[in-house]
Structures are given as C-alpha cells and as structure tokens.
Amino acid sequence: MGDVHIPDGFLDPVTAALCYAIALVFTAVAIYKSRARLKPEVITLASLLAAAIFAAQMLNWPIPGGTSLHMVGGALVGILLGPWLGELVIAVVLLVQCLVFGDGGITALGANILNMGIIDVLIGYAFFKALARPGETNRARVTLGAFLGGWLGITLAGVACGLEIGYSPAFPFGVAITVPVMGLWHIGLGVIEGIITALVVDYMARKLPSLVMSLELPAQGV
C-alpha cells in the first residue's frame, strides 16, 4: 500500500527523461524476453491480472489529513508472472491510468513505470525467489517470501520516488527530506501491501498453483 503516482510538474526534464529511457529500455527487453511465452492462455491471464490490479488500485483508502493509500500490486504480478511479463502488466495499467484518467503525469510516466513496474516487480520477485525454491511446497516459505516481496517492493518503490522528486530542482525539498519521508511512509504502510500479497499468493499457490509462475512447476514452461 502506498501512493507513488507522480503527477506532472514534480520532475525536472533530465530526471524525467532518464526515467523514461530506463523504462523504455526495460520494457523493450521485457517484450523481447516475453515473446516466446506469449501463448493465448498466458495473454488471457496477464490481461485479467492487469484488469484486477487496475480495479484494486481504484480502492483508495482515505486517511484523515488528506492522504490515502491503495494497493500497487507490482510485487504480486512479479511473483505470479515473473519479472518481464510482470513489468509489462504494470506498464499497461499505468499507461491506461495516465492517458485515460490523468492519474500519474504524462511527463512522469517513465518514473512511475520505473518505480511501480520495475522496482516493485523486481524486488517482489527477488524476495519471493529467495525464499520459495522451484516447486516449493512449504507454505511458510511461500507466504513469507510473498510478504517480504510485497512489503519491501513498495518500500523501495517509495524510496525511488523520493529520490526522483528530491533530485529534481523543480521540487523545493531535497533528497535528505524526500527519501526518509517516502521511505518511512512506505515501510509502515507497505506492511499492508505485504499482507495482501502474501494472502493472494498463498491462496493461488494452494488452489491454482499453475498460475504462480515463479514456483517454476514442471508444466509451466517459465
């Protein structure tokens, strides 16, 4: 849980362009790496997940004082689909949010993809893989891996967001303020993202294990 959708006007042109470059290169590699896996069933699964993440992000939980948080879900899709396809799913969600609903600035789309589609997805995937071995059947390892991935994925996405806006001369506070604020905010609220990620992955691993692709079950062809 957190909110890292950066609007227009927060990033200076250099930071925005650099983030766009990273997002574009990563997305190009992700498309290349995912080509062989893009079978009709996988595309259906990925688009249903993208739609579910989009819908889940609409549940904005308001907090008195004028802030709110919502599920981000990057770590979750990273665990379910792997890092490459996971990044593409989040990038599509962010693109639709930005273009259709003005949620997340068009100049900040690269940074938003970097934070939620790359960092959150990769960190979530990495922590899950560190605990859940291929074919893992130990429920504690699966659940803990998903929790840590969801929690630390959103925390580092928050830190990255703090760095990007803190380094931009357009934003009046520097990284000495933005990074601790964004980091502490997300390390606290990120626990909820971790719990939701763990609950969903635990459920899927027991009921629909073939859909948890990071478990690398024999039939999956990850």
Next chain:
Amino acid sequence: MGLSMQSFITEHKRALMLIAVLLIVSPLFGVIGADIVGYHEPLDVAAEVLGLNETGLWSGLLPDYSVPGLPENWAGLSLGYIISGIVGVAIILALGLILRGLVAKG
C-alpha cells in the same frame, strides 16, 4: 480464430466477478470515504502546500475517474467512478483480447 466474448466471460467467471466486486465497492473508498476525510492525492496535496503549479499537461478523457456532465454530488461522482472503472477494465481486457487474437493468428 480468437475467442468469443461469451466463452471468455464463462471461462473466467470468477476473475471477472472479483473485478466487478472491486469496481462496485470502489466509490465507498475513492469517493465517499475521500469526501468524509477531505482526501486529495498525497502528491497533489504536497504540490498545493508548496504552491507548485501543477503543470497538468494532460488530464485524461475521464479526469480523476470522473465522467464530465454527471452531477457533482456523491451519487454522480460514485456513478462516474464506477463507469470510469468499467471503462478502464474494458480497455485493458480489449487490449489483451486483441493481442491474443494476433498471437493466435500467428
């Protein structure tokens, strides 16, 4: 060949039901709850406090998940929020079905 809309719906009933439930309850948080606590996007609040003029280059076709023309009360905003959610989900699923059709064709 592609997959007909009907078989797509029946085959993925549970997932689509979950998405529908999320969309139907979403105004409880995004509109009604937000109104109660005076919610604005955190980074938008930061911009306002700091006096940054948000250079919104593009506010979208349905800005902030609202449908232009609907009444600006909770009912209108909630309806707009749900319609926005349906539009977003439909666009994403349509993109997926198009890609699926292209891949199935080879």
